[in-house]
Amino acid sequence: xxxxxxxxxxxxxxxxxxxxxxxxxxxxxxxxxxxxxxxxxxxxxxxxxxxxxxxxxxxxxxxxxxxxxxxxxxxxxxxxxxxxxxxxxxxxxxxxxxxxxxxxxxxxxxxxxxxxxxxxxxxxxxxxxxxxxxxxxxxxxxxxxxxxxxxxxxxxxxxxxxxxxxxxxxx
Amino acid sequence: xxxxxxxxxxxxxxxxxxxxxxxxxxxxxxxxxxxxxxxxxxxxxxxxxxxxxxxxxxxxxxxxxxxxxxxxxxxxxxxxxxxxxxxxxxxxxxxxxxxxxxxxxxxxxxxxxxxxxxxxxxxxxxxxxxxxxxxxxxxxxxxxxxxxxxxxxxxxxxxxxxxxxxxxxxxxxxxxxxxxxxxxxxxxxxxxxxxxxxxxxxxxxxxxxxxxxxxxxxxxxxxxxxxxxxxxxxxxxxxxxxxxxxxxxxxxxxxxxxxxxxxxxxxxxxxxxxxxxxxxxxxxxxxxxxxx
Numbered sequence: 001x002x003x004x005x006x007x008x009x010x011x012x013x014x015x016x017x018x019x020x021x022x023x024x025x026x027x028x029x030x031x032x033x034x035x036x037x038x039x040x041x042x043x044x045x046x047x048x049x050x051x052x053x054x055x056x057x058x059x060x061x062x063x064x065x066x067x068x069x070x071x072x073x074x075x076x077x078x079x080x081x082x083x084x085x086x087x088x089x090x091x092x093x094x095x096x097x098x099x100x101x102x103x104x105x106x107x108x109x110x111x112x113x114x115x116x117x118x119x120x121x122x123x124x125x126x127x128x129x130x131x132x133x134x135x136x137x138x139x140x141x142x143x144x145x146x147x148x149x150x151x152x153x154x155x156x157x158x159x160x161x162x163x164x165x166x167x168x169x170x171x
Numbered sequence: 172x173x174x175x176x177x178x179x180x181x182x183x184x185x186x187x188x189x190x191x192x193x194x195x196x197x198x199x200x201x202x203x204x205x206x207x208x209x210x211x212x213x214x215x216x217x218x219x220x221x222x223x224x225x226x227x228x229x230x231x232x233x234x235x236x237x238x239x240x241x242x243x244x245x246x247x248x249x250x251x252x253x254x255x256x257x258x259x260x261x262x263x264x265x266x267x268x269x270x271x272x273x274x275x276x277x278x279x280x281x282x283x284x285x286x287x288x289x290x291x292x293x294x295x296x297x298x299x300x301x302x303x304x305x306x307x308x309x310x311x312x313x314x315x316x317x318x319x320x321x322x323x324x325x326x327x328x329x330x331x332x333x334x335x336x337x338x339x340x341x342x343x344x345x346x347x348x349x350x351x352x353x354x355x356x357x358x359x360x361x362x363x364x365x366x367x368x369x370x371x372x373x374x375x376x377x378x379x380x381x382x383x384x385x386x387x388x389x390x391x392x393x394x395x396x397x398x399x400x401x402x403x404x405x406x407x408x409x410x411x412x413x414x415x416x417x418x419x420x421x422x423x424x425x426x427x428x429x430x431x432x433x434x435x436x437x438x439x440x441x442x443x444x445x446x447x448x449x450x451x452x453x454x455x456x457x458x459x460x461x462x463x
Contacts, residue, residue, distance in 0.1 A: 024173070057250075064280070065205075068224065130275055
């Protein structure tokens with residue numbers, strides 16, 4: 001079995017490692033890097049608990065080999081919080097009581113982030129379709145949808161605020 | 172679950188992919204979006220000794236309509252079909268097909284070419300491409316050739332007529348005529364499951380409203396993707412009224428070869444082919460006649 005040196009940026013930090021070709025990305029994240037916020041649910045590409053962003057695209061990390069992430073830019077749930085401030089999605093899940101057992105939550109938030117980046121103000125139906133590959137076995141979908149709408153509004157408000165625009169002017 | 176051991180190599184170009192395929196032969200499997208293959212590897216239903224990763228060949232990711240043909244690069248992600256106004260507006264059947272494949276996160280990686288070359292009778296694009304009368308471009312050691320969708324799938328499950336060393340590089344779909352339309356109807360238990368049954372229909376009408384082209388493809392009701400040839404023939408030269416539609420649906424249902432499983436008994440699936448075919452023909456007719 002071939003071994004590969006990989007160079008992956010995760011939440012802004014560069015990680016280098018040598019891994020087996022068959023190592024799944026989610027196993028590398030959890031077992032080697034101890035980024036255990038990314039969960040394993042079904043192990044069959046159905047539940048979405050392992051969803052992260054790869055080059056900005058929501059991705060089920062159980063269905064990608066770590067070697068395929070070489071040279072790419074990843075965001076996991078650990079990268080949402082910035083400087084002690086919850087991300088609007090995390091805040092939304094808190095405010096709208098969008099988690100019960102919490103197992104699906106990281107994957108839900110990462111899928112929602114991918115959705116909001118391409119569609120900042122999704123309708124309820126668009127959100128339902130958007131998270132249709134993420135299962136919540138507590139069936140707390142109603143509040144999850146509210147949380148995503150909350151985050152969409154908050155992200156929009158931050159973007160439109162002149163103060164924030166001034167501060168983020170370097171972009 | 173952890174896949175069996177394999178060697179992994181990256182092909183950065185089509186010629187490199189072809190030469191790697193020649194080098195490793197039958198032991199190798201091509202990795203594109205990976206969303207059919209990786210689950211198979213994880214379950215150890217497939218155990219190739221080499222994976223040739225073609226997914227970074229960016230020149231195979233494109234969609235463009237030129238000279239009356241829609242060209243789809245084989246590595247085009249399903250999410251692109253879902254997203255592009257060109258597809259939504261002019262190729263409703265492709266849009267419907269893509270948005271029913273797995274789920275939106277899977278569609279970020281899953282490729283159109285992979286959905287076809289994997290040749291799973293449960294995959295959705297085979298039926299659609301059979302209905303559309305698409306052509307597939309294959310590149311290999313012997314050069315470039317075109318394969319009609321109807322000649323691409325064999326009698327064996329998971330098998331295509333691609334030759335050793337060949338890869339699928341492009342899908343070519345005829346641009347819609349003035350009075351043409353299609354539809355894809357899929358019945359599924361839940362998002363992400365395979366179809367209980369699926370029917371793709373494409374028709375082109377002449378000025379009198381008579382059918383001059385008809386394509387009908389069936390999903391997951393037999394060992395291979397099925398082209399319902401007798402049903403297609405029954406439509407040619409006719410105006411689509413209820414009687415003609417019923418005859419075609421009867422023939423499509425008869426062409427299906429479903430087996431009973433957890434998605435339902437064979438008899439039920441045959442009945443669903445009939446229902447879905449009827450609905451798809453009515454929708455295609457509405458689209459072909461400007462009704463939608």
